[in-house]
Amino acid sequence: xxxxxxxxxxxxxxxxxxxxxxxxxxxxxxxxxxxxxxxxxxxxxxxxxxxxxxxxxxxxxxxxxxxxxxxxxxxxxxxxxxxxxxxxxxxxxxxxxxxxxxxxxxxxxxxxxxxxxxxxxxxxxxxxxxxxxxxxxxxxxxxxxxxxxxxxxxxxxxxxxxxxxxxxxxxxxxxxxxxxxxxxxxxxxxxxxxxxxxxxxxxxxxxxxxxxxxxxxxxxxxxxxxxxxxxxxxxxxxxxxxxxxxxxxxxxxxxxxxxxxxxxxxxxxxxxxxxxxxxxxxxxxxxxxxxxxxxxxxxxxxxxxxxxxxxxxx
Numbered sequence: 464x465x466x467x468x469x470x471x472x473x474x475x476x477x478x479x480x481x482x483x484x485x486x487x488x489x490x491x492x493x494x495x496x497x498x499x500x501x502x503x504x505x506x507x508x509x510x511x512x513x514x515x516x517x518x519x520x521x522x523x524x525x526x527x528x529x530x531x532x533x534x535x536x537x538x539x540x541x542x543x544x545x546x547x548x549x550x551x552x553x554x555x556x557x558x559x560x561x562x563x564x565x566x567x568x569x570x571x572x573x574x575x576x577x578x579x580x581x582x583x584x585x586x587x588x589x590x591x592x593x594x595x596x597x598x599x600x601x602x603x604x605x606x607x608x609x610x611x612x613x614x615x616x617x618x619x620x621x622x623x624x625x626x627x628x629x630x631x632x633x634x635x636x637x638x639x640x641x642x643x644x645x646x647x648x649x650x651x652x653x654x655x656x657x658x659x660x661x662x663x664x665x666x667x668x669x670x671x672x673x674x675x676x677x678x679x680x681x682x683x684x685x686x687x688x689x690x691x692x693x694x695x696x697x698x699x700x701x702x703x704x705x706x707x708x709x710x711x712x713x714x715x716x717x718x719x720x721x722x723x724x725x726x727x728x729x730x731x732x733x734x735x736x737x738x739x740x741x742x743x744x745x746x747x748x749x750x751x752x753x754x755x756x757x758x759x760x761x762x763x764x765x766x767x768x769x770x771x772x773x774x775x776x777x
Contacts, residue, residue, distance in 0.1 A: 481551035481563035484586050484593040493544050495533060497526055505587055505594035509637075509696055514645040515604035516637045517614065518698065520630070524614070531611035536569070539577075543570035546582070554723050559588035562723045567600070569607070577607050583693075583722075599694060623738070625704045632702035632713040635736055635743050640696055646684060648677045656737050656744035666754040682761025687719065687726075694720040697732070711736040711743070717750070719757070727756055 484503070491500035507520040510528075519525045536544065544567075551563035562585050569577045584598040604610055618634045621627045635654070642650040652673030659670040661679075670676040687695060695718070702713030714733045719726045730752040736743045754760055 477551040477553045477561045477563070478548055480593060481561055481565075481586060482548040484595060485546045485548060485563075485565055488595060489544060489546055492529060492533060495530075497529070500529060501526060502590075502592060503594055505589055505596040507698075508596035508598070509698070510598045510600070510609060511641075511644075511694075511696065512600045512602055512604040512607075512609050514641055514647070515610045515615075516641045516644075516696065517610045517618070518633045518637055520633075524617070527617070528611060528614045531613050532609060535608050535611060536576075539569075540571050541569055541576050542572055543568070545570070549581075552723065554585075561586050561593075567602075577602070580607075623704070623708055628702040628704040628711050628713070629699050631743060632711055632715075632734075632736060633699040635745070636697045636699065636715060636734075639745070643680060643684060644695060646681070648681065651680055652677045654744060656739060656746040659745070660747045661760060662747075662749045663759060664751065664753045666760050668760045679759075679761045683759055686758050686761070690726055691721045692719055692726055693722050694718065700731070709738045710746075717752075727752070 488500065488503050490496070491503060501522045504519075504522075504525055506522065506525065507518060508525075509516060509518045517528070519528065546565045546567050548563055548565045551561050554560050554562045562583070564581060564583045566579050567582055568579050569575060580600060580602040582598060582600045584595050586593045586595045588594075600607075600609055602609070618630070621631055621634070623631070639651065639654050641647075642654065655670070655673065655676060657670065657672055659676060661668050661670075668675075668679065670679075697715045697717050699713055699715045702711055704711055712733070712735050714731055716729045717732055718729050730750065732751065733749040734745060735747045737746045738744075750759060752759075
């Protein structure tokens with residue numbers, strides 16, 4: 464199968480189209496047919512493991528990451544690479560979007576080089592091809608370097624200029640979200656500037672140090688787990704470098720999903736990053752949602768200290 468299956472057939476049998484798409488990607492990846500592989504990726508896209516994530520906006524960076532992963536498999540003496548679809552559902556017939564799930568098998572001889580793991584992603588019909596995006600892998604990045612060290616280092620070494628502001632901002636939220644999701648509380652706390660402030664439409668909080676912020680983050684993470692949330696990620700929508708080059712002001716959309724459905728509609732958040740001792744840290748976050756809708760602040764502040772959302776501008 465080439466990936467050019469009639470989209471109407473895929474809508475009738477989403478599992479078949481999903482399997483055909485991951486087969487086409489797998490063949491191109493294994494054979495190092497990078498030109499072909501790039502045609503099968505929808506950009507921008509995000510790749511997430513249980514302890515790392517990266518948002519890719521261009522083919523050059525996607526190519527570097529795929530090449531690094533393929534080289535790593537050679538160093539592992541991997542002999543076969545297979546992905547088997549286990550589920551696929553049509554989630555948007557008009558836009559031709561399918562949500563699917565598969566098991567990845569990485570073989571060395573007659574045994575697994577790494578334990579099989581589940582992945583979830585979306586595919587959509589675009590430019591005459593089914594293309595994949597938004598991949599979640601239930602594997603630790605330290606066990607399989609989906610986001611390889613060269614790719615991660617290239618993000619760390621971005622020049623501080625206006626052209627790189629959006630990528631610096633996105634890289635920061637990718638690393639922060641990975642720490643939050645993996646419950647790496649020390650790393651999360653170290654990514655903030657103090658004093659730190661979080662504002663919501665009906666509540667706000669001032670943090671003088673990491674201990675209270677970490678406690679709040681732990682409560683929020685527990686709420687997401689109890690609510691059956693499978694995906695938490697943020698996507699930069701705008702960012703600008705301030706004149707002194709020591710701060711970035713930006714905005715992003717926060718996505719919180721229980722699978723194919725959203726726990727609540729994506730909401731806009733504004734954030735300021737400051738450069739201190741060579742590290743970008745978050746100094747302030749303004750979320751255009753309420754504590755009632757999503758308990759970002761744990762425990763919530765006293766009722767007398769909360770804002771009336773009807774009086775707060777957006």
